[in-house]
Amino acid sequence: MVNCNSGGEAERILALRRYDVLDTAPEEAFDRITRIAKSALGMPIALVSLLDEHRQWFKSKQGLDVAETSRDVSFCSYTIQDIRPMIVADTLADPRFANNPLVLGRPHIRFYVGVPLRSRDGYNIGSLCCLDSEPRTVTDTQIGILEDLAKIVVDELELRLLVSTDCLTGAMSRQAFHQQVERDMARAQRNGTALSCVLIDIDHFKAINDNYGHAAGDHVLERAVALWRMELRKSDYIGRLGGEEFAVMLPETPLSAALDIAERLRAVLAVNEFTVGGAALAVTASVGVAASQTASGGDDRLLHRADVAMYEAKAAGRNRVVSHAEPGMEPSAPYLSMLEASPLVP
DSSP states (O other): OOOOOTTOHHHHHHHHHHTOOTTOOOOHHHHHHHHHHHHHHTOSEEEEEEEOSSEEEEEEEESOOOSEEEGGGOTHHHHTTOSSOEEESOGGGOTTTTTOHHHHSTTOOOEEEEEEEEOTTSOEEEEEEEEESSOOOOOHHHHHHHHHHHHHHHHHHHHHHHOOBOTTTOOBOHHHHHHHHHHHHHHHHHHTOOEEEEEEEETTHHHHHHHHOHHHHHHHHHHHHHHHHHHSOTTOEEEEOSSSEEEEEEETOOHHHHHHHHHHHHHHHHTSOEEETTEEEOOOEEEEEEEESSOTTHHHHHHHHHHHHHHHHHHTTSSSEEEEOOTTSSOOOEEOTTGGGSOOOO
């Protein structure tokens, strides 16, 4: 075994988290890679597997239903210990895996081949792997294809670190958004000015994708951001944090003014009709607002309070704005004006 991850497990986890990819939505760029791997090796299962402290999480999966497994049963925990591919020709003949629940139970793994996903700074953050329910072999050519595809996975992750704009909606990318928030937090703290955050999650977005298709979902996201932009000032900015989750930063804006803006962002979705495949679709959002007069605690704290408020809005019935104030400021409260005129998505 070749020594790798020499900086230690903590540094390896940091390398993984720099990509900010865990628990993000499926993406065609990665699904395309696993489809090619599955076809090239002629196997029923292909995965882009990423390993954090306790689990292996699949950024892309072909032929498998689960999104993650515990790390202690993962084959990829062994793959990341080397820089070379790991091949297990027959799991029942390998003492490391013979009693593994993924071998004895679903998906009944009998063959495994995995190539480590090695970051630019030299850490194995996961693997690109293929699995079969029967013992088998692979050729050197097939291993070479898997190695090339693994490098493309890492290239895609690296490219995202350099891209500042979400290509679908035009909102800031998650990485660029957090960098700008850090700068604005420092400026607000230095100048003693208010800074507010609005977190927006489109209601029942999975149902839109399931019922109308991902192209329809993409249309809703793109138009939603365009509508929100018309309600914002030049100094405000919006970032896409996840599939249907967005955050808006409002520099030099106290909570009371932020609530007014957040309500406009909610209402502009509710009063506009979205047309998908000739069908009219009502789209609403749950909105959480948090503000800081001191910018204390960093951007994570401010975003967390907005996130808590947003989940309170969901729990209260969706299609509403809820605030979460900093201790000593205005209390948390629902902001429900215009709600009665805004139909909920069924």
